Amino acid sequence: MHILLCGSFDDDERDAWLAELQDALPDARWHLTVTPADAELITAAVVANPRPGSLRGLPNLRLIQSLWAGVDRLLSDPSLPDVPLARMVDPAMSAAMAETALWATLSLHRHFYAYARQQHARDWQQLPQRRADEIQVTLLGTGQMGSVCATRLLALGYRVTGWSLHGGTVEGLSLEHGEDALWPLLARSDIVINLLPLTAQTSDLLDQRFFAALRPGAGLINLARGGHLVEADLLQALACGQVGHAVLDVFRSEPLPSEHPFWSHPQVTVLPHVAAATDMRSAARIAAHNLLALRDGQPLSDLVERSRGY
Template identity: 55%
Template sequence: MSILLSGRWEAAERDQWLALLRAALPEESWVLEPGPEVEAAVVANPPPGALQGLPRLGFIQSLWAGVEKLLADDTLPAGVPIARMVDPAMNEAMPQTALWAVLGLHRGFFEIQAQQRRAEWRQLAQPRAGEWRVLVLGLGELGGRVAQLLAAQGYAVSGYSRRPAELPGVRCLHGEAALAAALGEADTVINLMPLTEATRGFFDAARLAQFKRGAGFINLARGAHVVEADLLAALDAGRIGRAVLDVFQVEPLPAAHPFWSHERVTVLPHTAAQTDARSAAALVAANLRAWRAGREPAHRVERDRGY
């Protein structure tokens, strides 16, 4: 089988992936340029048009969890199954980052860090974890794990999803009315929703006005979920007490962007949970072998849903 490896990356990153994938699937032929012999493609946000004109293409495996950029390519061959990356290492890292951010907001550690810069010694109130209400938006693979980890730490956790869900220790919600009520009572809101046309610009002025005054906002999903000017206005007005942001409309975040210097914003350089090429290569190999054997690949994308 001829497999195309295609993406927008530096040569060193591409070569690392190629070496790991060749080691995981030594029986296959890997190519870096499209051609009529290509039967499958392993991609990382490939340039638009990279997958058109491949008559034998039968399967596409994304190396990233999000596939919105891939699906936005009008030349993407219709009917070819696509699988997204659900990396076990990422599944561990994202809940760790979420717990760190929630602890920082709940225990006031971000404010204490600011106090250090002012040489200010002041002890803050310390509510119990069970008194701190956390709302996780998106209960997919990552959101579900985040919600359950936080619940296991004693937090009062609610989770919102488009469809009904059930998770041990988590109050699961769906529907607009339930969402509005949950936003109004949550001390911390974590966004882990997929990016679709329905969720693009989800956090605008109207949505942020539904938040409990002074609540913390953690965005670990996609920058396009947030109307950044509206978030800045909500922070300045005190509607949002602090934002912990890992993703942005433009990345890298421009040096002149006000998020960098805002006293109530913590900026992460898209590092909440990075794909581990070692474990991901093993998953790619398993999915390609499953497809080759006529079995359903894991984590297949539903194109009409956008994830």
């Protein structure tokens, strides 16, 4: 089996991925570049945000396996071959995302960001302390990561409601779906966590209308994609108190430019896209499982529905 490995790696990262993938699938022939003689041999590509056009000219390609959970950049490449595309669904990544969501939720709920500002100002002031079951958390996105986050939050006693555009079910979780259901849900939300895929329908969702619909002073946690957030609208919502604090892990431009106002904003916590790093060890084995299924003519896992964008 001939497999192409390509993506936006530096050499060390590429070599580390190659070592894990070779260990998981030792009988495969791995290619880091494509020569004219190799092009017809390659039947699968394992990718991590490859440059546009990287998969052009592979006539026998039968699967594109992403190493990342998000596939919006892949789908934006007009030259992407029309073959099955699988995204990475890794329990290790879901667990890491849930840890970040829990940390941010607890920090908003218990005023830990406010206390950090008070410490800087040497201001001793005890803020009101509410119980977890008095906090309404709204979770945008109820896929694999959202489901794990919801389970962890519910276990701590938070009131959690999931929302998605197209519906679905998650055991033990109250769910709303469709745009009409979003606005009344936001009005009773204390904390909103965004884990939605970035699609044409969800791009710029976190905008002035969205923030105006929130319960005043609500917290925002964006762990999904920078393209969901209209940054200028968030700054206005923070200035008027409609949003109390924002925890942001993803941005339209990464790394976040040094002059960006988020860096120094007292009501914004900036993370450098680290909410859930891909674990090479587990991801390589998940990718190998799909590649073996392709080789053996078995059903493939976690295929992307291109019309939906995830």
